[in-house]
Amino acid sequence: DIQMTQPPSTLSASVGDRVTITCRASQSIGPWLAWYQQKPGTAPKLLIYKASSLESGVPSRFSGSGSGTEFTLTISSLQPDDFATYYCQQYNKYPYTFGQGTKLQI
């Protein structure tokens, strides 16, 4: 199975900061990566697909980049609503796998 790694597991930041969250794949997955946001007690929300395509309705302060084994999710200016846990997911090969998540906290 393809292992997805998201260091660090927790990231501290402040409102207005530019934040970058990293996701690494154990083998090349091309651009076949999605990013999700999850808040406690709720279902995940799709932010980015195909590494850099912004899902409809998602604020433009979110962006994704990368290909192969290294990917990043960037939030250009943190808003209070953005404090959540972020997960990456590869869909290059079955079984699809997720990173363990990066919790963004104040």
Add this chain to the structure above:
Amino acid sequence: QVQLGQSGAEVKKPGASVEVSCQASGYTFTSYGIGWVRQAPGQGFEWMGWISGDNENRNYAQKFQGRVTMTTDTSTSTAYMELRRLRSDDTAVYYCARSGGSWFDTWGQGTLVTVSS
């Protein structure tokens, strides 16, 4: 708007089976598949498998082969996931999510399945 509504929480004994349903609305059900993903308490996500909306194609994670069955009912736009021979480590929130076979663009609210003697 696109919505997925899941069945309610379940408590099961080890060795039993559970079936979770997922009713879709707001789109043509057979144009997309449904993926199933679970999240154990305080943990990340585990992909269980995917089924096409027309019930013709399915792909299960090897870990669940022989224990899981995914089906759809196109007449009611509902997907089902049955997990058999439950163990305590199957305790998790089970999500359905709409998928064309890749990313998940809409998720259900989740169904908590607790396995306990």
